Amino acid sequence: MSDEHQVEEKLHELIRSWGVSTFSERIALQWIKRFLGSDSGHDAFLRLGKWIVLQLNQRRIPHDCSSWQVGCPELIPLLRSTPVWDCSEFPWIQTLESNFAVIKEELLALKNNAKSAFQPYRAPSWASDIDTKDGLGSAGHDAGDWNVLYLFLHNVNFQANRQMCPKIAAIIESIDGHYDHAFYSALAPRTHIKKHHGPTNKKLRCHLPLVVPEGKCRLRVGDEVVYMQEGKCFVFDDSFEHEAWNDDDTRSRIVLIIDVWHPDLSVQERKFLSFLRNAQLRMDKTRCQDSGDNFYSIIKKAGEANTSTHEVVWS
Incomplete structure (x- = not known):
């Protein structure tokens, strides 16, 4: 041959x-x-x-990646690697921050919703060594409680959630380079999300803090620490090792999380990588039918179980 x-x-x-x-x-x-x-x-x-x-x-590891990225499953070479980014690189940040009051009001309206759309954050059992009380997948936190409300998750249908939050859904859809992944993340009092890596460096992650006990919530990305302020966005590369804390004793922390394509990637590159991502999603969904430990199966089951209590989300 x-x-x-x-x-x-x-x-x-x-x-x-x-x-x-x-x-x-x-x-x-x-x-x-x-x-x-x-x-x-x-x-x-x-x-x-x-x-x-x-x-x-x-x-798996390109020569130009940071040592803080080594644990990330997928690393594309020749992309700028910096843990925390300057928000001036992203014009849409101004839209998010200028609409902070509207976005927060829409979030807080969910507090009076009879049916909570929040669900426990869960990952496949191989992704973490922390067992869950309900035996469903694994947990990403080793103290406290972590719950999420999905707005966008690739081809998973969360239209019902977006209908409860139409204003923020419209803003997210208007963002150039939106990665089709966005959700609210609620950390109960005294919660620690253990150190971990995101799945890839081809995207960046934006946090818009909406409900934050002042001076009590922080995020470490690589060797940088960000203290959260309500209404003040920050963008980081979650392929870097990172972890988060809500150190308040009585109040929850809720942030809006939006993923965007890495700005170095061209339209052509995004097109090809989207093509691959969609193929992999189809494959994962097929496997989901045979494996209860698949990411999408776990998300579905966590949502159906509806075990996120009002108290841990809205403390």
């Missing part, structure tokens, strides 16, 4: 591992060959070519 044929076989194996359908496999192969043929430092596909070479060589 020639070297060229061996490479072709490896490419097909890689594409199939992404969950791409037989119909889409040829399209994906054309994209990849385009990436691998790029040798220009200004070519939008250069970094994806390097990322694919890493995978073909069964390597």
Whole structure:
């Protein structure tokens, strides 16, 4: 077998591992060959070519990543790596902050909703060593209580939640580069989210603190610490190791979390990475039918169980 044929076989194996359908496999192969043929430092596909070479060589960590990112499952080379970003790079931050009062009012209206849309944060059992009381997946916190209300989660339908929060849903949809992942995150008093990494460096995470006990809530990202202030956004790269605290004894902390594409990624790169993400989501949902420990199955079951109490969310 020639070297060229061996490479072709490896490419097909890689594409199939992404969950791409037989119909889409040829399209994906054309994209990849385009990436691998790029040798220009200004070519939008250069970094994806390097990322694919890493995978073909069964390597995960690019040479240019920070030591704080090493635990992240997916790292794309040649993306700026900084734990906390300057908000001036994101014009839509001004829209969020100028609408803070409206967004907070819409959130607080949920307090009087007879049916809580918040649900316990849960992850697959392999993602954490912290067991849950209900035996559903694993927990991300080792003290206190952590609950979430999803607004957007890729192709998972949370339309009912968005209908309860139409103003913020519309603002999120207007954000250029929205990654189709946004939710409210509520930390009960004395809660600690243990140190962990997000799934990828191809996105960044924005926090808009809505209900924050003054001076009691902080987030560590790499070696930087951010103290939260109501109405003041901050953007960080959650591929860096990070953890969060609500040290208040009596009051909850609630923030709006919005993920956006990494600004270094071109429209073409986002298009290809979205293509892969959607393929992987379809594969995960198929596996969900066979495995109760799949991320999407756990989210669905956590929502159906509806065990988030009014007190832990709205203290």
